[in-house]
Amino acid sequence: MQTGDFLLEIGVEEIPARFLNPALEQLKELAQNLLRENRLSFKEIKTFGTPRRLVLYVYDLAGVQESLVQEVKGPAVKVAFNQAGEPTRAALGFAKSQGVDVSQLVVKNLGPVEYVFAVKRQEGRPAGEVLADICPAIISGLHFPKPMRWGTLEVRFARPIRWLVALYGDQVIDFSYAGLRSGRVTYGHRFLSEGPLEIPHAGKYFEVMERGKVVVDPGQRREMIWNQVKELAAGAGGQVLPDEELLAEVTNLVEYPVALCGSFDESFLQLPAEVLVTPMREHQRYFPVRDARGKLLPRFIAVSNGNRDHLDTIRAGNEKVLRARLTDAAFFWKEDQAVPLARRVEALKKVVWQESLGSVYDKVERLINLSRYLARVFAVGEKELEQVLRAAYLAKADLVTNMVYEFPELQGVMGREYALVSGEDPAVAQAIYEHYLPRFSGDELPVTTPGRVLSLADKMDTLVGCFAIGIEPTGSQDPYGLRRQALGICHICLAGELVLPLQDFIGQAYEQYRGRVELKLEKEQVISHLLDFFAQRLRGILTERGLSYDTVEAVLAAGFDDPTGVWQRARAVEVFKTEPHFEAVLTAFTRAHNLSRKHDSTAVDPALLAHPAEAALYKKLNEVREKVAGQLMARDYRAALAAMASLRPVVDEFFDAVMVMVDDEKIRNNRLGLLKGVANLALDVADLSKLVAVPGDKLYT
Template identity: 60%
Template sequence: MARDFLLEIGVEELPARFIAPSLEQMRELAGKALRDSRIAYKEIKTYGTPRRIAILITGVAESQEPLIQEVKGPAVKVAFNAAGEPTRAARGFAKSQGVQVEDLVRKSVGPVEYVFAIKKEEGGETYAVLTAIALNLIEGLHFPKPMRWGDLEIRFARPIRWLLCLYGKDVVKFEFAGLQSDRYTMGHRFLSHGKVALADAGSYSRVLEEVFVIAGINERKEKIRSQIEQVATEKGGRPETNEDLLDEVTNLVEYPTALCGSFDERYLEMPEEVLVTPMREHQRYFPVRGSDNRLLPLFVAVSNGGTSNVDIVRAGNEKVLRARLSDAAFFWQEDLKAPLEDKVDGLKKVIFQESLGTIYEKVQRITSLADYICGRLGATPQERSDLIRAARLAKADLLTNMVYEFPELQGIMGREYARRFNEPEGVALAIYEHYLPRFAGDDLPETLPGKVLSIADKMDTLAGCFGIGIQPTGSQDPYALRRQALGVCNIILDAGLTLSLTEMIEHAYKSYLDRVKMKLGVDRVTTELGEFFRQRLRVLFIERGLPYDTVDAVLAPGYDDFYDTWLRGRALHQFRSEPAFDALLTAFTRAFNLSKNTESDRVDPVLFETEVEKDLYAAFNKVSKAAGDSLKARDYSMAFSLIAGLQKPVDRFFEDVMVMVEDRRVRDNRLALLKNIADFIGKVADLSKLVVQNK
C-alpha cells in the first residue's frame, strides 16, 4: 500500500524572501530523489511559514520498482552456430551476466541481430531509503545568506529547532544539526504551547491549523486577501493590494488577522507617495482608497495572531505610523523653505562614483548629452527648454530631507517640489520620468523631455562605467548596468525614436575627458558597450515575439538604430509566412554561397558574355532602386517583396551561366554581380542565419 511522506524543518523566523525559493528547491530535489530511487508517488505538496518549511509527498509506494537492465552481447551469428547451438561466446556472455544461456533474448540493432541478457533486480523497501532522501533534502537547500549557530559546522538559513519526518504513521529516524527526527511539530509561537504530536503524515495541515498555523502559502495568502478587503470595506474604502506586498506579508505570518487603523487627516495634504511609501515599504501596511480613488486616512495591517488583542495591536501600529508620518511632515515643510535650484550647487559635494566625479559633474554631462539627443529628435523649443531645465534640477532632490530619509522617493519628490515652486509641468514630469524604468515591467517615460533625460542619464552611467573598466560579470552588477541598458532599449523601442547608439556612446564618453582619466579608449568602449546592448536587444526582441534566428538575422547587418532594427525584424518575421519568402531566400542563398569569399564588388557590364548576365544585372539595378526607396521609407515589407522578384533572373543565371570559368576577369565580374545582390539583401537581414524548416 502507498503511504504519505512528510518532512518538516522547524527553524527560527525565516526572512520572507527565503521561503518560496526554498520550497521550490525542495520540490525539485524530492522529485529527482524519488525518480532516481525508483519510488512511485502521487503528488508533491509544499508548505512554508516563517518558522517552518515542509514537504508532503502523497501516495509514496512502499517498495521500489524493479530495476530491469538489458545488456547487449555478441551478434547472433557469433553466439550460435549453424545448428542453432550456443557457442563458447554465448555461454561466456551468459555466465558473465549471471543468466542461463537459454534465457538470452535476440534483438535487432539496425541491420544486425544481437543477443541480450535481461537482468532484473527486485526493489527494496521504501522506508529503508527515506532516511537518505530526507537528509539530502535538508543538505541540498541553498540560501542567499546561510548562517552557522552554536559550535556546529552546518550552515542553514536560520538555526534549526526541530525535525519532523513521518512515513505514514512511522517516524523516519535520522540525526541532523544535533537533532533527532521525530513526530512532533510546534504550533504558533504565542497562541499554542508545547510540542504537538502527529499521528500520521496526512494529518499535517489539519493539526497545524488546530494550533493556529496555516501552513499552506496559497491558503494563507487568500485568507489575508479576503480579510484586508473585508476590514477596508467595513470602513467605506478599498485596500490597495499590491501583489508583491501581499506575497511578503503572507510569508511574515503564520496565523493572519487583518485590522484597520487610522492616522490624522492633516497628513493627506502631503503628496500621496509620501504617505504610501512608509506604509507599504517600511511598515508593510496596505493603504486604503475611497470611491474616488483618493487616499483615506486609513491603513490595513496584518498581525501574526488572533483577535483577542486586536485593539492593542491596532494602537501599536497607529503609533508607529504616526511617528513616521510626523517625521515626513517635518521633512516636507523643511524642504519647502528653499527651491530645488538652491540645492544644485550642493551636488558638488556628493560623489557619483569615486572614479567618475560628483553628481554635479554628472548633471553637467547629462545636460549636454540630453541637448544633443533632443536636437537629433527635432524637439520643439518648449520641449528643449523643459529638458534643459529638468536636466539641471534632476538630481537636486537628493539633497532634500525627504529623499535622505526615504531614498525610494527620489524623482518623485523632485517632481513635487518642482510643482510647488512653479516650475513648468514639463520640467516636473521630466525630473520624475528620468528615473524610469526603475525595474522590469515598470512604467516608461511618457513625455519627450522625460524620455531624452532618462536616456541621457543612463548612457552617461554606462559610458563612464565601461570607460573605467567596470562591467557586469556573471551575476555581479553592482551599478545595475544591465537594467539601465534595458531601460534605454525599451524607451527607444516603445517611442519609436531614431537615434544612433554609436553617436550617443561617443558623445557621452567625450563628456568625461576633461575631468576623468579613462582606462579604455573610446573605440574599445564603443565596441564593448555596443556588444552589451546587442545582448540586451536580442533578449528583448525574442521576448516581444520574434524567433531567435530572425533576431540574429536582423542584428547581423547592424543595430546602431534600435528602432530600425526592430522594424526590420518585425517585417522579416511577417514575410517569412508568405509564399514569396522562399523566393527571397533562394535568391539570397545562391548568390551568397558562391560570392561570400569575393572581395571586389565592382561590376563591368562590358565583360558580360551572355544575355542572361545582362538581364540579371538590369533586374538587380531596377530592384535595388525600387527597394532602396522602400528602405529609405522603412517600408521593409515592400522591400522584401521587391527583392524576392530577383529569384527568376538569379535561377536563370545559375542554369545558363558557368560562373567559375577560366577567364579570371569574366569569373570575377560574375562573382561581383552576385556579391552585389547578396550584399544588398544583407543590408536588411543576413538570411544565412535563418533556420529553414522542412515543409
Template identity: 45%
Template sequence: MSKKYLLEIGVEELPARLVGDALEQLKNNAENLLKDERINYNNINVYSTPRRLSLIVEGLDERQEDLKEKVKGPTKKIAFDENDNPSKALLGFMRGQNIDISAIYTEEYNGVEYIYADVVKTGKTIEEILSLNIPNLIKMINFPKSMRWGGKNIRFARPIRWLVSLLDDKIISFDLEGIAVSNVTKGHRFLGNSKIEVPSVDEYMEILKKNFVILDQKERKDIIKYGSEKLVKEKGGNLPKDESLLDEVTNIVEYPTPIIGRIKEEYLSLPKDVIITPMKEQLRFFPVLDDKNRLLPYFITVRNGNEEHIETVIKGNEKVLGARLEDAKFFYMDDIKNPLESYVEELKKITFQDKLGTLYDKTKRIQSLGVKVGEYLEVGEETEKNIERAGYLSKADLVTKMVTEFTELQGKMGMEYAKTSGENEIVSLAIFEQYLPRFAGDELPTTTAGAVLSIADKIDTISGLFAIGIHPTGSQDPFGLRRQALGIINIILDKKLSISINELVETALYFYVDINGLAFDYEKVKQEIIEFLNGRIRNMFIDIGIRYDIVDAIIGTNIDDVYDMKIRANKLNEWLKKEGLSEILSAFNRVSNLAEKAVSDEVQRSLLTEDEIELYDKFNSIEEKVNNLLLKKEYDKALDQLVVLKEPIDNFFDKVMVMVEDERLRNNRLGLLKKIYDIMVKICDLSKIVNK
C-alpha cells in the same frame, strides 16, 4: 498500498524574501530524488510559514521498482579453463551478482566475446530511501546568505531547531548533525502549544490550524487579501494592487488577521508618497485609496494572531505609524525650506563610482547627453530647455533628508520638490521619469523630456561601467545593466524614437572623456557596449515572436535604429510567411556570396553580355522604386520589388562565369552583384534567413 510522507524543517523566523525560492528548490529536489530512486508518487506539495518549510508527498510506492540490468562480466576466453569449467574470474562474477551458471550468456563486444547476465536488483523500501536521502535534500537548499550555528557544519538561512519526518504514522529517522527528528512540531509562538505530537500525515495540517498556524501560504494570502478588501470597502475605499507587499506579509505571519487603523489628519497634507513609503517599507502596512486614487485616512495591517484585544493592537499600530510619519513630516518640511536647485552643489560631495566621479559629474553628463539626444530627435526649443533644466536637477533630491532616509523615493521627491520650487510641470515630471522603467512591466515615461532623460541616465551608467571594465557576466549583474539596457530599448520602442545606437554610445563615451578625463580603449569599449545592447534587442525581439534568423538578419547589418529594426523585423516576419520563398532566398544568397569579393559597385554597360544586361536593366528599372519604398519604411513592398530579380539572377548564374581570368570582366560582373547586394542589405542581410 500508497503512502504519504511529511518533512517539516522547523527554523527560526525566515526572511520573507527567501521563502519562495526555498520552497521551489525543496519541491524540485524532492521530484528529482524520487525520479532518480525510481519511486512513483501522485503529487508533491510544499508549504511554508515563517517558522517552517514543509514537504508533503502523496501516493508514494512502498518500494523502488525492481531494476533489471544487463551486467557485463569477464571475457569468454578467461571465463572457462581448458576443461570448460568455470574459472575463478567467472565464479567471482557469479558470486558478486548472486546468480548461477544457468543465468549467464555470451555476446560480442568490439570483436571480443564477453560473459553477460540479466540481473534483477530488488528495489529498496521507501523507508530506506527516505532515511538515506532526506538529509541531503535539506542540505541542497541554497540561500543567498547562509549561516552556521551551534558548532554544526550545515549551512542554512536560519538555524534549524526541529525536524518532523513521518511516513503515514511512522517516524522516519535520519541523521542531520544531531538535530532531533521526531513527530513533534510547534504551534504559533504565542497562541499555540510549543510541543505538538503529530499522529499521522493526514492530521498534520488540521493540528497546526488548531494551534493557530495556517500552513498553506495560499490560504493565508487569501485571508489577508479578502479580509483587507472587506475592511476597506466598509470605509468606501480600495486596496491598491501590490502583489509584492502581499506576498511579503503572507510570509511573515502564521495566523493572519487583517485590521484597519486610522491616519491622523495632520499628515494627510503631505505628498502621498511621503505617507505611503514609510507605511509600506518600514511597517508593511497597506494604504487605502479612493476611486480617484487619492489617499484616504486609513491603513491596513495584518496581525500575526487572532482578534483578541484587537482594539489595543490597532491603537498600537496607529501610534507606531504616527511616529514614522512625524519623522517623514520633519524631513519634508526641512527639505522644502530651500529650492531644489540649492542641493545640486551638494552632489559634489557624493561619489557616483570611484573611477567615474561624483554625482555632480554624472549630473553634468546627463544634462549634456540629454541635450544631445534631444538634438538627434529634433525636439522643439521648449522641450530642449526642459530637458536641460531637468538634467541639471535630476539628482538633486539624492542629498535631501527625505531621500537619504527613504531611498525608494528618489525621483519622486525630486518631482515634488521641483514643484514646490516653482519648476514647470514637464521638468518636475521628467525628474521622476528618469528612473522609469524601474523593473519589468513598470510604467514608461510619458513625456519626451522624461524619456530623453531616462535614456541619457541609463546609457551614461552603462557606458561608464563598461569603460572601467565592469559589465554583466553570466547570471551576475550587480549594477542592473541588463535592466537598464532593456529600459532604453522599451522607451525607444514605446515613444517610436529614431535614434542611432552607435551615435548614442559614442556621445556617452565622449562625455566621460570630456567631463571626467577618463582613459580607455574607445573603439573596443564602444563595440562591447553595442554588442551588449544588440544582445538585449535580440532577446526582446525573439520573446515577442520574431524569428531568430530574422533578428540576426537585421542586427547583422549597419542598421542601428532600434525602432526601425522593430518595423523591419515585423514586416519581414510577415513577408517570410509567403509560399515559394525558398528559391528566391537561394538566389539572393548566391548574390551575397560573390558580392563580398567585389572591389567596387561600378558597372560598365559596354562590358556586359546579353545575359548580364538582362539583370542589369531589370535592376535599374526597380532601383529607384525600392529606395523610395525604403524611405517610407515599406520594407515588405521593397522586398516584393526585389523578387522580380529572381529569374534574371538565375539566368545570370546559369549562363555567366563570374570569376573569369580577365580582371576587367570579373570586376564588372562582381560590381553588378554588389549593386544588387547593397540595396538588399539596406533591408536586412537575407543570407542569414533560414529556408524553411
C-alpha cells in the same frame, strides 16, 4: 504497487519574506530530480511554506524503488569462447569483474559482430531507506541569497533550523541534519499554539496545522489576506488598488493572517501622496486606502499574524508607529522647502556617486552634455531643449534633501515636488521624476520628451562609466543594476519609436569621462562590450513579445545599432514569413547567398556581363535596389521584402542559364559580385540564412 504520501517539513526561525518563494521552487525541483534519479515514482509534488517552515509534500510515492536492469558489454563471442564452446580467460575475467557466473552471460548481435553481455538486476530498495538518504541532500541543496551559520555548526541555511519532520505514511524517515534528528513532531503558530504537535500520518499534516493555527498553503493565505483587505477597505468607504508585490510579501510574513483597518490624522493628507504611501507600503507593509477617484483616504490596512484577540491594541500600536513616521515626513517636507532645489546642486560635489567615477555633481555635468547631444539626435525644439538642460541640472538635487535621506525610495518623486514648490517649469519637474523610470520590470516609462532624453542620458552614463572601469554584471551579481539600465533604454526607445544610434551614443558618453577619470578600457572596447550587452537585452525583449527565435536571430545578425529599427524589422519579418512572397524572397536570397558566401565584393563590371540572363539580373537588381532604398528610408520593411521577391524569376533564370564558377577569374568574380549584391540586399533587413527551415518546404528537401 503500494504507495503512500511523503512529508518533509523543515522548521526554521522566521526567514525573510523574499527568500520564501524561491526556496519553495528549489525544494520542488530538488525533490523531483532526486526522486527520479533514485527511481521512486510519484503522482504529484507540491511545496508549501510560511515564515517558520518549508514543506515538501509528495502524493502517492511508490513504496519501493523500480528495479534496475543493466546490460554490460563484454568481449566478442569469438574471443570469449574457444572453438569447443568453452569460456576463455577473457570470458571468465569479464564475468568475475561483473559479479555474475560465466553461465549467465548472454550473446547479442551488434551489427555483424556477436558480443557477450552481463545482465545485472538490482532490486529496488524500500522507499523509507531511499528517503533517509536523499532528505539531507534535499535540505543541503537549498540555497539562499544570504545564508547564515549558527552555534558551532558548519551548516548554512536562511535561518537556524529548529525541527525536522519526515513521514512516509505513518513511518518516520529517520535521518540527522544540522544536529537534529527527524521525527513526527512539529510546532504550530508561535503565539496561538502551545507546545509540540504530533503528526500521526503524513495525510494528517494539514489537519494538524489547522489545529495549530497555521495556514501552511501560501495561496490560501494570499486569498484570505486579499479578501479581508478588500472587505475592510469597502467598509471604510474606499478601495485598495491591486499590489501584487506587497500582497506577496505580506503573505510570506504571516502564518495566520488577520487584517485590520487603522487611521491617521487627516492633516497628513496635505503632504504629497507618495510621501504617505512610501512609509505605509515600504516600511510598514500597509495597504493604503483610496476613494473611488484614487485619492488617498486617512485609512490604512495592516495584516496581523494572529487572531482577532486584542485587535484594538494592535491597531493602536500600528497607528502610533505610522503617526511617528508621518510626523517625521511632514517635518522633512517643511524643512526641505526652505531651500530652493537649485541651491542644493552645489552640495552634490560632496556626494560620491562611484569612487572611481567621481561625485554626483560630476554626473550632473555629464548629463547636461549628453542631454544636449540627444536633443540634437531627436531634433528637440528650443523650448524643450531649455527644459531638458534645466532638468538635467536639477535631476539629482533631491538626493541631499532630508526626505530622500530618510526615504531613498522617494528619489525623483521628491525632486519633482520640490521643483514645483521652487517655481520650476512643470515640464522640468516631470522630467526630474521621469528620468529614473523605469525603476523595475513592468514599471511606467517616461512619456515626455525632456523625461525620455534625461532618462536615456542618465542610464547610458551609468552603463558606460561602469563598463569603462571594468564593472560588468556576472551571473546574478549586478550591484549597479546595469541590466535594468540597458533594458530601460531599449524599452524607452521602443515605446517612443525613437531612432537612437547606440554606437554613437555610447561613444559620446565615453567622451564625457575621457581625461577626467582613470578608465581601464578603451572607447572601442567599451562600445564592443556594450553592444553585445544590448544585443542580449534586445533578444530577451523580442522573445518576450512573442517573436520566434529564428526571426530574432536573423534580425540581430543584420545589425542592432537602433533598437527601434530592430523591433520594426523583426515584426516585418515575422509577418512576411506567413505571406506568399516569402518563399520567393527566401529562394532568391538562399541561392545567391550560398554561392557568394565567401566572396567579399559586390562590384560588377557591366562590360563583363556576356550572357543575357546575367544582364537581366543586373538590370533588375539595380531597379529593386533603388526601390528598396526608399522603403528602408521610410522604415517600411515589409514593403522592402515584398520588392525583393520580384528578383526570384531573374535569379532562377540566371542559375539555369549561367555557370558561375567558370575558369575565367574576371567573369567568375563579376558573377559572384552580382550574387553578393542580391544577398546583401536582404541583409539590410535580416540575415535570412538564420531562419529555420519550414517542414516540407521544397527549398530544404
